[in-house]
Amino acid sequence: MPQYTPPLRDMQFVLHELLDVETQLKALPQHAEIDAETIDQIVEEAGKFCSNVVFPLNQSGDEEGCTYAGDGVVTAPKGFKEAYQQYVEAGWPALSCDPDFGGQGLPELVNNVLYEMLNSSNQAWTMYPGLTHGAYACLLEHGTDEQKSVYLPKIVSGEWTGTMCLTEPHCGTDLGILRSKAEPNGDGSYAISGTKIFISSGEHDLAENIVHLVLARLPDAPAGTKGISLFIVPKFVPNADGSLGERNGIKCGSIEHKMGIHGNATCVMNLDGAKGWLVGEPNKGLNAMFVMMNGARLGVGMQSLGLAEVAYQNSLAYAKDRVQMRSLSGPKAKDKPADPIIVHPDVRRMLLTQKAYTEAGRAFCYWVGLMIDQEHGHPDEKVRKDSGDLVALLTPMIKAFITDNTFESTNLGLQVFGGHGYIKEWGMEQYVRDARINMIYEGTNTIQSLDLIGRKVLADGGAKLKKFGALVQAFIAENAGNDEMKEFIEPLMDIGDKVTKLTGEVAQKAMKNPEEVGAAAVPYLRVVGHLVYSYLWARMAKIALEKTTGANDFYATKLATARFYFAKLLPETAYQIRAARAGADTLMALDAEAF
C-alpha cells in the first residue's frame, strides 16, 4: 500500500548545489574523473532498482519474517533471495569498493546515496548487503594480503555476505567482559567457542557463504577490552582455489522474534571450536572492529534517513488526499465534503517536522560521506586529517541524532494517518517499528552521546569541535553583510555560542564529578546536533535565497522549510540546554533500592 519514489531532485540539490561534489571529488585522484552527470545517472539507476525490486518486498517481508527451520537453517522471506541475486548481478555491492578486488571504485558518497534509497525501500533486506559492506571495509584495512585475496573478491561481488559477531548474552555495550575463546590450532588457525547473540544477517539463504567477523579472547589475554581479538570465521572454509570447503563449526541456534526488521534474521550463533583466523594484531581486535563499527554507525544513520523519507512521502500523500473537517480560516475545497487535512496547521507541523529533519539528515549524511572520501583519498594530509576529525566528531550524531529524529518523524507520519496509521495494511506502523531498533543497535544512543561528549569533545579539549566551529564561523563571517541571511545567521550564531558555553560548563563540572558527563551527555548531543542542522539549514537557505524565482518553486519550498526549522525545531535546544545544565544531582540522589 505505501509508495516510494526516489527523491532525486533533493538528492541532486544536496550533491551538486550544497556540496558541489564534482569539484570536491576532482581533488581526489581516484575520483577525479567523475562528473555530476555520471553520478546522477548512477543514482537514477539505483533508484529504479530500489523502488522496483527491493521496495515491493518490504511489507511482505515484515509480515512473513524469517524462518528457522532447525539445524541451523534460516530462510529469509519470499523474494529476498531473488532480489539479492539481482542486486549482485547488477553489480551494486561493488559500487564503492576497491577495483583491486573487483570493485567499481566509486566514491563512498555515492554508496551512501544508494543506501538511503535501499533503506527507504526495505531496511530489513538492506541489512544483508549493509553488513557485508562493513566486513569489506574492516578486512580491507586490517586483513592480511592472503585474507584479502581469498575473501574480498567474493565479498565485493556480493557472492558472500558478512556479519559482525560482538554481543554475547551477558554483554552488549560492555564488550570488556566478553567470554568467547580462541585456542590456537597450531596451523595458524584458531578454534573458537562461545555464544553470540543479536547477530544480524547471521544465517540466511541469500548467499552461498557467510563471513563472520568474531570477537574472542586468546588464551592468557588480558582482562577487559585490551584482551579481545578479531577473527574471520567463515561459514564454509574456502579452499585454496576459492571454492567452498568444509562446513565450519559456527551455527545458528535460533532466531529472535522482534518488534520490527522482521525480514532480517537476528541470530543466536553458537561457535563450537569453529575455525577462525586472526584479523589484525592479537588483543587489538576492538581497534579493527571499530572500522566496521564506525561504518555501521553511519549506516544506521542512513537507515533512519531512508525510513524518514519514505514515511514522509506517504504521510504527505495521505494528507493531500484525505478530507476531514474544514480549515479554521474557511473552506478550501468547496467541491468536497471537507478539506484535505493538509490545510490544518498541526498536520502541517507534523509534515514539516518530517520534511525538515529528512532534508537536513540527507545533507548531513551526504556531507559526511564526502568527508569520508576526502579522509581516505585527499592528497593533502591536512585535509585528510581534518576530514577524519570531523567524521569522528559527527559519527555519533549521524547515529543518534538522526535515529531519534526519525523515530519522531515516523511516529508523526503514522499520526497523520489517524487510526489508519495503526493498521498494518497502510505500512506506517512498520516504519515506526523498524526505526525503533536504530536507536539501540551499534551502540545505544546513550553510548553515542557519551562517545560524543567524552571521546570526541572533552578528550581533546574540544579540538575537533573547534574545527567544526571554524566552519560555522567562516559561514557566519561570509554572510555578515547579507541582510536576507540575517534571519538564519542570528540563530546560528546564537546556538553556536550556546554550544561553546555549555561545553565549557560541562567540562568544568566534569572535573569535580565524572557523573556530570553522563548526566549531560544525551541533552548535549541534541544541542550539538541542532547546531549541525542550523549550519546546514542556513547553508541551504542561502542557496535557496539566491536561486528562487518566486513562490512554489523548489527553492521557495526549501526556504520555507528552513524557516520552519528555525522557528519550530531549533527551540528544542532551550529545553535540552536546561536539562544538561540541571546536572547530575537529581539523577544520583537516590540509592538503587530507593527507586
Next chain:
Amino acid sequence: MPQYTPPLRDMQFVLHELLDVETQLKALPQHAEIDAETIDQIVEEAGKFCSNVVFPLNQSGDEEGCTYAGDGVVTAPKGFKEAYQQYVEAGWPALSCDPDFGGQGLPELVNNVLYEMLNSSNQAWTMYPGLTHGAYACLLEHGTDEQKSVYLPKIVSGEWTGTMCLTEPHCGTDLGILRSKAEPNGDGSYAISGTKIFISSGEHDLAENIVHLVLARLPDAPAGTKGISLFIVPKFVPNADGSLGERNGIKCGSIEHKMGIHGNATCVMNLDGAKGWLVGEPNKGLNAMFVMMNGARLGVGMQSLGLAEVAYQNSLAYAKDRVQMRSLSGPKAKDKPADPIIVHPDVRRMLLTQKAYTEAGRAFCYWVGLMIDQEHGHPDEKVRKDSGDLVALLTPMIKAFITDNTFESTNLGLQVFGGHGYIKEWGMEQYVRDARINMIYEGTNTIQSLDLIGRKVLADGGAKLKKFGALVQAFIAENAGNDEMKEFIEPLMDIGDKVTKLTGEVAQKAMKNPEEVGAAAVPYLRVVGHLVYSYLWARMAKIALEKTTGANDFYATKLATARFYFAKLLPETAYQIRAARAGADTLMALDAEAF
C-alpha cells in the same frame, strides 16, 4: 516474562495522603459511609485479580491476537473469555454502577484505581469491559426508563458488553460527514444501515450479547453534526423478559491487523437494516455520545497510566539486575564483573522520567476521578459546577498529556533493556505498541489540544482555566512563608505566570487569524499539562517534606522524584512556549502542492 505488582503504596499515598478521599467522599451523600480501609481492601482484592488473572494473558493475547472465523464470528485469544467470566462472577463490572441496576454504588474514583491495574495487566483485554462501562454511563444519562430497565442490569453485571460505533471509512474526526442511515420502522424502532470501522470490541466471544451504540442520520436530518442521532443496536434483540431474541442485522465483516492491542477485536461492522432504538433526542446524538466519549477519553488516560506503571516496574527490575560497564565514579558492585546499569546517570534519567510521569499521572487521574464523583454527587451546586468545569478543562490533558508521556515512558523502558527491549519475549516492545494507539483513538491528541485551547479555554474567556489557576494560587499563598517549599513554589509560580501570558497571547493572535489557534494548540497543551504536573508535584513534595524521616524512606524517594521532575522535565516548557509563540506563519507559508 514481564512482571506486575500493583503499586499499592503509591496508590494509598495518592488516595489518602494527597487527596484525603475519605473526608472528601464523606461530603457526598451516596458515598458517606466509605472509609479508607474499605477502599484499600477493595483495591488490594482488585490488584490480586488483575495480576493473577488478567496479567498472565497479556503476552499470549498479543501473540495470538483475535481470530475472524468468517460469517461475523470473532474469537478473542485463549483465556480471554474465561478471565472475563471470572471478572463478571466476582462482580467487578458493577463496582461503581448505580445500585438501582445492580451496581455496588462505589465511587467512580475506586473504579479508576481498578482500571489502572487492569490496564497495567492487559490493555487489550480491559477494552472489553472498559467500553461496556462507557455504554453504561451513556444509557444511564440518556436512555429511557424502558431502555435502562432492559439493558442496564445486563450491562452492569457484565453479562452483556458494549461498544461505541462512530467512525466510518470516510470519517473519523469529522463526524459531521457521517452517512449511516436510520429509517423509522413505524413501531418505534429504526432500520439502520451503513458501515462502521475501527469498532473496538465490536464482536467477540466473551459475552452472550453486545450492545452497540450507533450514530446515524434520520431521514431529512440536517447536514453536519446537528443531524446525527444515537441508537441502541443490540447484537441480539432482547425479548420482553430479558432473554435473547432475534439476531440483529449488525455483523462484523472483518477485523483489523494492527500494530498493537492485538487481543482486542477492532471490527468493521456492517449494518444492514439493523433494528435500533433512539437514545436521547433526534439529531442530538453527539451530545449523548459525548457522555461516552468523555468517559472514554479519561479511560484512555487510564490505559496509558497503566502501561507506564508496568513498563516502569520492568525496566527498574532490569536496571537493578543487568550488569554492564563500571560507574563513572568508580566500581559499585566490586564482586561482579560490572555494575548494575542503574548506577549510570542516563539510565537513571530514563527510569526517573518514567517514575515522575507515572506518579504524577496517577495523582492526576485519581484527582479527576474524585472530581467526577463530586460533580455527580455533591449536595452543593457550586461544588458540582466547579468540579464539572475542572473535569471538562482537564479531560483533554488526561487524554493527550498522559498518552504522550506514556509513549515516551514505554519507549524509555524499552531503551533501558538495550537490544533485549526490541525482542518480543521481554515484553517491553508490546507496551510501546499498545501505548501508540492511545495517542490516536477517542480523538487524536491534536484534537484534544484543539478541544483544550478552543472549547475549554478560549470559548469561555479563560473562566475554567482561572478556576484551576485559583487552586494553584491558593496553594502558593498557603506556602508563601515555607522556606523548604521554595524550590517547588518558585517554578510553580513561574510556569503559572507563563501559562497566563501565553494564553493571552494566543487569544490575541487568534482574533486576527484563526489558524493561530491550530498552530499553538499542541505545544499549548504540553505547557498547561506541565502546569498541572507542577502543581501536583509541589503538593506531593509538601507531604513528603512533612513526613520523611530520613534517607530512603517512601517520602524521601517521593521528594527526590519531585526534584527530578522540576529539574529535568518541566524545562520542556521552555521549548514548547517558544514553539507556540512561533505561531502559524511558518506552518501556513506553503501551498499544499509545494510540499
